Amino acid sequence: MNSFSQGCYLGVLGGMGPMAGAAFALRLAALTPADVDQQHIPTLLRNDPRIPDRSSAYMAGGENPLPHMVEGVRFLERAGAQLIAIPCNTAHLWYDQITAATRLPVLHIIEAVIDDLRRLGLPKGRIGLMGTAATLKLGLYQRHLEAQGYECLVPDEDEVERYCMGSIRAVKGNQLEQAYSPAAECIARLKARGADAVVLGCTELPLAVPHALRPGLGITLTDSIDALARAAIDRYLADAPHARIAA
Incomplete structure (x- = not known):
């Protein structure tokens, strides 16, 4: 069935x-x-x-x-x-x-995120990616997004380790208060590089960036849990x- x-x-x-x-x-x-x-x-x-x-x-x-x-x-x-x-x-x-x-x-989950970008009014554009080192290095999001006509902006290796993985590890360690700052810094950097939206492409990252704080970041976020x-x-x-x- x-x-x-x-x-x-x-x-x-x-x-x-x-x-x-x-x-x-x-x-x-x-x-x-x-x-x-x-x-x-x-x-x-x-x-x-x-x-x-x-x-x-x-x-x-x-x-x-x-x-x-x-x-x-x-x-x-x-x-x-x-x-x-x-x-x-x-x-x-x-x-x-x-x-x-x-x-x-x-x-x-990546197809769900692409559907969410469209729901948010972004059928195309420059998309900043956040996620684990493996997800980003192996191009999991990039393959799917680029096939749909999006341009991907990816943090460099140091930023992935310091900001993405730092935030993810804090959530996994039940340290949610410590998880926000590195995630917000990464979002700000991707925004400064011209991202139209940022994908919270690890399911720990939506927990690091509470919904109530997202409007203050000044950029559209797509949340892989919600998507x-x-x-x-x-x-x-x-x-x-x-x-x-x-x-």
Whole structure:
């Protein structure tokens, strides 16, 4: 069964990191156009932090996370999921292998971000990228954005380490207050280079830059957690147009 309809579950492969998985579930609920509990999306969250680090696997020969991610997707499949969302950008370096290992459709976070850029009124333009060292070095976002006619602005290696990874590590260490400053500095630098928008292309980064502080940064931001949540909501409403029930 490849439809995502009323009575079926959205399966969320979380834990990469665990706070990002929990934040995705929160934002999914916050963005769903619901009036009562029963109008929300039935969701199964597997928030398993034991999955080996994705950046270390690619950049430093660390343990391959793919078998763990496939096991997680199959767990969700057995539990009744009919659609999979993975709130981790770097995990999408293995997207093709994951989709090949399951019968379920898997949302693509970068495609969701591109849809969000269009929703924000940016069908083209110069897009600043933030993310893990692996995501940026291996061109995960660049390939998809450039194929759609966008120009990508990428921080240099020192900026990635100091600002992107500094902020990401702070979130993973539950130090949210320390995470904002390096992320905001990177956003400011990309804005100064002419970016029309900045992609928060690691699911820790939306936690580093709270929604309430974003207007003060003076540039459009697309949030990969929210973009993926919107993609799941759109898919659910498209496949189950009568899922909303009266209060």
